[in-house]
Amino acid sequence: MKKVIYYGAVDVDDSHFNVALINSRNGELFHFKCNSNVGAMIKKIQQKNISLKDIKLCYEATYLGYTLYRELKSKGTRCEVIAPSLIPKIPGKKVKTDRLDCIKLAKHYLKGMLTPVHIPDEEDEKVRDLIRSRKLLVDQVKKIKTHIISLCKRMGFDYRKHRGTSKAAYWTQIHYKWLEKTINQLPENSPLRLNLSGLLSTCNNTETFISSYDEQISLIAELPEYKDKVKALNCFRGLKTLSSLTLTTELGDIRRFPHPSKVTAYSGLSIREYSSGGKELRFGITKQGNHILRTVVVEACQFAFKPPKVSKNLQERRMGADPESINIADRCMHRLSKKSIRMFMNRKHRNKIKVACAREMLCFVWEALHKAA
DSSP, X not given: OOOOOEEEEEEXXXXXXXXXXXXXXXXXXXXXXXXXXXXXXXXXXXHTTOOGGGEEEEXXXXXXXXXXXXXXXXXXXXXXXXXXXXXXXXXXXOOOOHHHHHHHHHHHHHTTOOOBOOOOOHHHHHHHHHHHHHHHHHHHHHHHHHHHHHHHHHTTOOHHHHHTOTTOOTTSHHHHHHHHHHHHTSOTTOHHHHHHHHHHHHHHHHHHHHHHHHHHHHHHHTSHHHHHHXXXXXXXXXXXXXXXXXXXXXXXXXXXXXXXXHHHHHHTOSEEEOOBTTBOOEEEEOOOSOHHHHHHHHHHTTTTTSOOOOXXXXXXXXXXXXXXHHHHHHHHHHHHHHHHHHHHHTTOOHHHHHHHHHHHHHHHXXXXXXXXX
8 A cells, every 4th residue: 555645635525524634744834715516625634736646534423424534535535533521622722623633633633633433334333223223213202101190180181090000001001081181182283282192193103203213223123244143142132123222333343342441441331440649539430432332221220129030032042042152141040149239238329330230231232242243
């Protein structure tokens, strides 16, 4: 590969690109502004008699995602996407402009002070976005249901008082029938009837969309590139097809993590520490990482304190799985049970126990995916 002569950075904007190029041999700096498309940027670079094979560009991970990276790559230009949170910051600098940002980024890039992010495969990214969109719909349904219950209470329609018990479950068939009956008893021209019927209809339609997402996710999990990995993770207690596929797509190529500690750092489950002068101070987790990964493993450890036992559903999920994957999952189940009981006896908070078990579980997930890769 030809040696890089120019290191550059692109400050991405809706209307314009600010580009800075630095000659690695004599330190000469070029800066220009162009329309927000790759064609205009390449035209400007060529006007300065610079070959595309002699440059290497970078830009911060933004709303554009990896589209700019893939487009530059198709044009034969080397490019990297930089983690914004790991860009060095100079204390005392109070002036910020697009021009200064791209020049600063180019200087850091030339000195090797930036950290590139992993570029996922295009198909993996599509599956990952499908799962994230499903989560968005699920969150919307939760908000709509909460709003409907609050609205009914404000208008004097309390389902639990109607049933005569404070423990009556919402959103069961009985609750749905009561809600529909309550709506039908309201006057036809009532704004409340229009409001409640519209919200309930939106909730039902959204749940139908979620069902179609679930069907598609089940089909994707059977594809050759995901089947072995999902099958290996389904052996764990607390993980099913949806959560297993989520972990697989969010982690991407597991071989890029040489050690389990790298996975915990990537998910934000590492411990914050400030030790100096002979004193050791440790705090909670960093939360500086992929929050979706963190959520999945913490939810999988809700009942980690239970005695190690292979339930009927878990036994069905393990049918046809690799014995080595089952062995890893069993070791994880026993370890989490012991750890949670030990922390409980030490009077640790329940949430701390879940997070600590989630960190341990993610290490076993790393091992299982390495075996399946």
